[in-house]
Amino acid sequence: MRYLPLTGHDRVDMLAVIGASSIDDLFVDVPDVARLDGPIHDLPMHASEMAVERHMSALARKNLTxxxxxxxxxxxxxxxxxPASVDHLIQRGEFLTAYTPYQPEIAQGTLQMLFEFQTQVARLLGTDVANASMYDGSTACWEAIGMARRITRRGKAILSAGLHPHYVSVARTMAKYTGDVLDTAAPRLTADTDFEERLIAKIDDDTSCVVVQYPDILGRIADLKPLADACHAKKALLIAVVTEPVALGAITSPGEMDADIVVGEGQSIGVGLQFGGPYVGLFGCKEKYVRQMPGRLCGETVDADGRRGFVLTLSTREQHIRREKATSNICTNSGLCALAFSVHMTLLGxxxxxxxxxxxxxxxxxxxxxxxxxxxxxxxxxxxxxxxxxxxxxxxxxxxxxxxxxxxxxxxxxxxxxxxxxxxxxxxxxxxxxxxxxxxxxxxxxxxxxxxx
The missing domain is CATH 3.90.1150.10 (Aspartate Aminotransferase, domain 1)
Structure with a gap:
């Protein structure tokens, strides 16, 4: 079968079904300034493989790594x-080529690794449960806001001034399509956070959640418990974002301070900088909210002979039977990066x-x-x-x-x-x-x- 098996007639029929006159209609949300109107300027139409290698190597030498x-x-x-052992272990063939563990009878190794990853993340974040990872910290942050909307049936999220601006930008992009109202602000060059002065003062009956970073974008660390209490008094959720998980080896975890959802970026443990990715998103929450948690969750069970085994327990995503009722359109977990995280965490203890x-x-x-x-x-x-x-x-x-x-x-x-x-x-x-x-x-x-x- 051809890699792209659709005929021109097939594509015309598909466009008709969704009400689009041409493929160009699918890109109307992309600004004109970001769309090419022809070949890339100053880029030759063809070059030999050796010439391309020399050119790319010359460009790479300009980097200060x-x-x-x-x-x-x-x-x-x-x-x-x-540690070098992390890279060595994740390149084993059974891990490096493993994909979605739909069939537990042939994916026990992958499922066990993800189960152990979830256990490590839950203990690190201080939450009851954790999923099998997300794409990265920023998308995990947005998914937490969406999860809070589903739980509270409210549409206003208050974002701390100390939340990473890139995370805020991702949330703004997604909120355009969900109708969520995001209350944001920029930080100030002071030692004080905006918890008392702004966040607690703004929580009302329309608030779905308050989102804080811990430590925040300026590196400041604050006690989350008073903020959690203020959120819960108004039946809102507290979402804590951790971009440096190594910090949780020294400071109290957000879950221990009664945060409802804790998300973050796991890159610091097991995953190199890698010129910006791929990274691995962490996502944990209180057990009572587990069915609203996005992504996948692997569970432990026993087989017909009573032997320990692992299965894909929850996977409420749009590719599966939930379809339009899915909690997330994130269709995968960052499996190899999650493995690297888990191996490194295991080595550390x-x-x-x-x-x-x-x-x-x-x-x-x-x-x-x-x-x-x-x-x-x-x-x-x-x-x-x-x-x-x-x-x-x-x-x-x-x-x-x-x-x-x-x-x-x-x-x-x-x-x-x-x-x-x-x-x-x-x-x-x-x-x-x-x-x-x-x-x-x-x-x-x-x-x-x-x-x-």
Whole structure:
């Protein structure tokens, strides 16, 4: 059978059924500026394989990669050491080529791995249950908002100013099609979150959920329990977003503080930066909400002979029998990345994760103390894990560019994340992990002081 077996007549019939006159009608939501009207300019129509390889290699050499420079980037994607054994194990043929575990009798290994992944995630997030993963943290965040709407039958979500702006952007994109109202704001360069002043004050009878990041985009850590109590008093849900799961080796998990849904990005554990993906979304919730949870959930059972076995227990997605009643149109789990997460977490164990978290925090404290001695630099945070924000006293973006030209990836400028918020232009978010040496910190400190002079 041909890979694309439909005939022209088949396509005409399909378009007629959905009321479209041509295939172009399917792309009307794509802005004209983003659509090609012909071949890509300056790109040759053909080239030899060797010529393409040489050209792509030359382009790749222009990159300044995470391993080639003092590296302080974070804001949702972190450079951690991934043991070589993780890569070795996930490349075993039975894992690398495994796909959807529809048939448990021939997919016991994949199902058991996903079951163990779910157990690890649930314990890490402090939730009763967890699913078999999502695409990434941002889509998991939106799915949690959609889940809150189904549970509460309300359509207003209050998003903390400390929520990553990319996560907010994903939520806005999806809310256009669901009608959810998103109450958003930009953060301020202060040590205080917007919990008391804004979030709690805004919760009303129309609120489906409040979404907070923990630690937040500036690295700040706050007690979620008072906010959870305020949400529950109005029968709303608290959604906590964790973009740095290593932090949960040192700080209280959101589930322990009564968050109803906890989601996050699992990239820090087992998954390299990989130029932006693929990553792995984490999703956990209270058990009473499990049937509204998106994605898949693997369960443990026994077979006809009483032997331990694993099955795909819940899978309320649009490809399955639920169809239009599905809780999500996310049609898969990030299986290989989830495996990498699970292998790395297994190698660490609870004690190893806590030691790793302690190393991260101690290194960040030393870096914050050193960088705060630079004239004109102010440490914004009162609390943080391995990421903190500096107020440079002048616009951070050109400083970051200057240091990048010197081979130092100094951090993420808030002006890049919030280009329309002038009050944040001086902010620089700095991340420190176990891969950051004291020499790296000193190199950054000396270069930053020179650039600010």
């Amino acid at each position: 995470a391993g080639d420079a003092p590296f302080f980037l974070g804001c949702g994607a972190y450079k951690h050491h991934v 609870e004690a190893g994760l806590r030691r790793l978290a302690a190393i991260n925090h101690a290194g960040a404290c030393r870096a914050a103390d050193r960088l705060a001695t630079i004239p004109g630099v102010r440490l914004v945070n009162d609390s943080f894990f391995n990421e903190f924000t500096l107020d440079l006293g002048q616009e951070a973006r050109p400083i970051v560019r200057t240091l990048a030209d010197r081979g130092i990836l100094a951090g993420v400028s808030l002006g890049r994340l919030y280009p329309s918020e002038g009050a944040l232009a001086n902010g620089l978010v700095v991340a420190v992990t176990e891969t950051t040496s004291e020499a790296d910190v000193e190199t950054l400190a000396v270069a930053l002081e020179e650039a600010l002079a």
